[in-house]
Amino acid sequence: MTIEATTAESSPPARRAYDVEAIRADFPALQQRLPSRKHPEGLPVTYLDTGASAQKPQVVIDKEREVYEKYYANAYRGVYRFGALVDEGLEESRDKVARLIGAASSDEVIFTSGTTMSINLAAHAYGKKMLSAGDEILLNEMEHHANLVPWQMLAKEIGAVLRFIPLTADGRLDLSQLDAVLTKKTKLLAVTGMSNVLGTLNPVGLLAERAHAVGAKILVDAAQSVPHVETNVVRDGIDFLAFSGHKLYGPSGVGVFYGRAELLDAMDPFLGGGHMIERVYRDHATWSVAPAKFEAGTLPIAQAIALGTAVDYVQSIGIDAAHAHEQALVAYAAERMQTIPGLKIFGPPISDRGAILSFEMDGVHPEDLAQLLDLQGVFVRHGHHCTMPLHDLLGIPASVRASFGLYSNREDVDRFCAALETARHKLL
């Protein structure tokens, strides 16, 4: 099934002014008060971990419930009414995802369990078949383990070589060094669309061009970028892309793998089983075509359908509008954080990053800081954020991360900064 290439004009019109309070009201988890002895009226929820996973709007929750209450059935198997409704829901969802990322066809959109599975899929189904000993895979040290470990495993298995684009001191790819590491030996360049620690927005279009110039393919880990900045795989020349439903205000357990049609045709399947076959004999089988070829077994049905609802929800606000809102917030947060002594934010200038702030507070262990913030209803993440090589490079075992979403507001930032001050006084 093909769809027309989409432009910004053809998606639902964005709201005129960004009404964050109206948006917030769509998210039940953010409406509650947390029990507190000190504050009998309860503490508001200050959720600053959208980078790890996003809260869900009521419409997404309702959609999953609707599937289970009204027409749940297995997919692609029945001719009866429920099955037909499920199939329709899934294909609509697939179309919506394809439009969101600017794919030429929804046949190029494969439902997986998430970004991690998607990248593993690429490593197995593309990597094992198309790469051989001595071929190079180009990575970099800001990558999430999901976009490092599968390539390490592949390299070890087939004798490929891992190379790394160096980073600048402020946490960007050092493009001046690109020619030294992106060569005719490079067969795959795997890069994050947006760093989950530094917020760095990588120039994926430019990297795709440079990769293609040397005969390499490009895979983008878009787990952070799809929910926060505009994605267009055709315009940017992206060969493979992976992202997760749960970071896009959708259900957990479902994600997307995008691959260009000709690449998907050339690839081997990843998992074998039902639905991905054409015909099965006793001792061998023939494969179906994409996307079925890569969707063995039963999909997370209600979740994949509700993912379409999440896409609609985000599009009704507008990714660009949400991005502008988040950027203004992260700038406000950084400005307020400058006034807290001993606070160091990692990564590029605020204007060059998405809405993620990882930082350390001088003399304070990240674990302690996160714990004390939690007591004030402020939820941040601490640890290595699945980026151990990056933390090795930064020279720290752990950091604290605050990340924003389309429902985050200035009050979140104010409470966050107040909590930081309180914690600082307690610990130092």
Add this chain to the structure above:
Amino acid sequence: MSTLSAMTLDELIQEFDDLGDWEARCDFLIDLGKELPKLDPVNRTEENRVHGCQSNVWLVAEIHRRADGEPEVEFVANSDAMIVSGLIAVLSIIYNHHTPAEILATDITGIFKRLELDRHLSPQRRNGLFGMVKRVREIAAHA
């Protein structure tokens, strides 16, 4: 209220009861942790590191002979995290200056439950805490 060096387990339990909620108890743990005797930095070795902890914990133990000839265990541990330091202080109140037999016979799970630490601590923190308990018990077993 006794300082760390003089505090008994009963006093610790009473203090926790009086404080009532995790926020106040956390503050108290931070204060307790600040009172921990300092471990000589040369002891911050891989061998002395306690595994299972997110933050770093180094633990060194000695077996003393009491006047009556009974062995007693004394350990000193430090962490780079403050709340963990408080938990170390709790363990020292429970275990320090007891005989190996007493240490092994201590119902540590029961005590953590009484202090409601099982409720307040995340699985990761609990893991770290039990890493420390395991180390102390190993030391007692080999004394």
